[in-house]
Amino acid sequence: MLQIQLAELARQKEELAKNIDSKKILLADKMIFTYKYGNNDVARFIIGARSLNEVVNNLFLFKNIMSREAELIQTLRFEKEEFDRVSRKSEEKMLEAEIARASMEEEKKKLEKDIAENQVLLDRLKGEEKEVQDILSEIKRRIAEVQPAGITLVGEWQLTATAYYAFGSGGNDINGNGITATGLRARKGIVAVDPRIIPLGTKLYIPGYGEALAADTGGWIKNDRIDLCFESLEECFRFGRRKIRVYLVED
Numbered sequence: 001m002l003q004i005q006l007a008e009l010a011r012q013k014e015e016l017a018k019n020i021d022s023k024k025i026l027l028a029d030k031m032i033f034t035y036k037y038g039n040n041d042v043a044r045f046i047i048g049a050r051s052l053n054e055v056v057n058n059l060f061l062f063k064n065i066m067s068r069e070a071e072l073i074q075t076l077r078f079e080k081e082e083f084d085r086v087s088r089k090s091e092e093k094m095l096e097a098e099i100a101r102a103s104m105e106e107e108k109k110k111l112e113k114d115i116a117e118n119q120v121l122l123d124r125l126k127g128e129e130k131e132v133q134d135i136l137s138e139i140k141r142r143i144a145e146v147q148p149a150g151i152t153l154v155g156e157w158q159l160t161a162t163a164y165y166a167f168g169s170g171g172n173d174i175n176g177n178g179i180t181a182t183g184l185r186a187r188k189g190i191v192a193v194d195p196r197i198i199p200l201g202t203k204l205y206i207p208g209y210g211e212a213l214a215a216d217t218g219g220w221i222k223n224d225r226i227d228l229c230f231e232s233l234e235e236c237f238r239f240g241r242r243k244i245r246v247y248l249v250e251d
Helices: 002-037 040-047 052-061 067-146 233-239
Strands: 153-164 190-193 203-206 210-216 225-229 242-249
Antiparallel strands (some): 190 225
């Protein structure tokens, strides 16, 4: 839009400049004629002017004497004023265009910066995606190594495991009443987990332990902890505390 306005103002300036030039030539011819045949004092006064403005002003002062040139002088004054107005308008529009260009340049720099930052982020995400793919490939490889018959393993956790025994000899309850957080009785295959990590009711498979069900919780079982229920204290002591891989069983 600004470019169209600037082009129109430039066209108007060019047209006004041509009109002014043509009238200047006409005035010059008239002054030469006056110098040769008319009022010599007036002609010399006009020819001795130092600028177009002074010429116009001098002619305007003597318009009563130079009645034949009065209309031409008035037209020239009007066109000069119009030329000045169009010039000012053109300068304003050029300044407006310059401000717009500066704003666009600033937006361009910001956009280029955003693109560069997004490219860095994209490259990082691609790197992280590759890492995730590598991790998934490794998990799939480990799952394939321990995959038991009859069930499908689809996920993995690496946890710190401990062991517990719910009942003492003769059926004496040493760790509670033997009832888990889900209402099931504690037995081998029941494990205590942090429900924020492994939801209760999740089916699991633990190499060396077998299939298990996340059905209990415990005050010390937080984050990456898991507690495996065994049939005897001897088994608990043998198991101790260790890092294990726990696999998610597909329903």
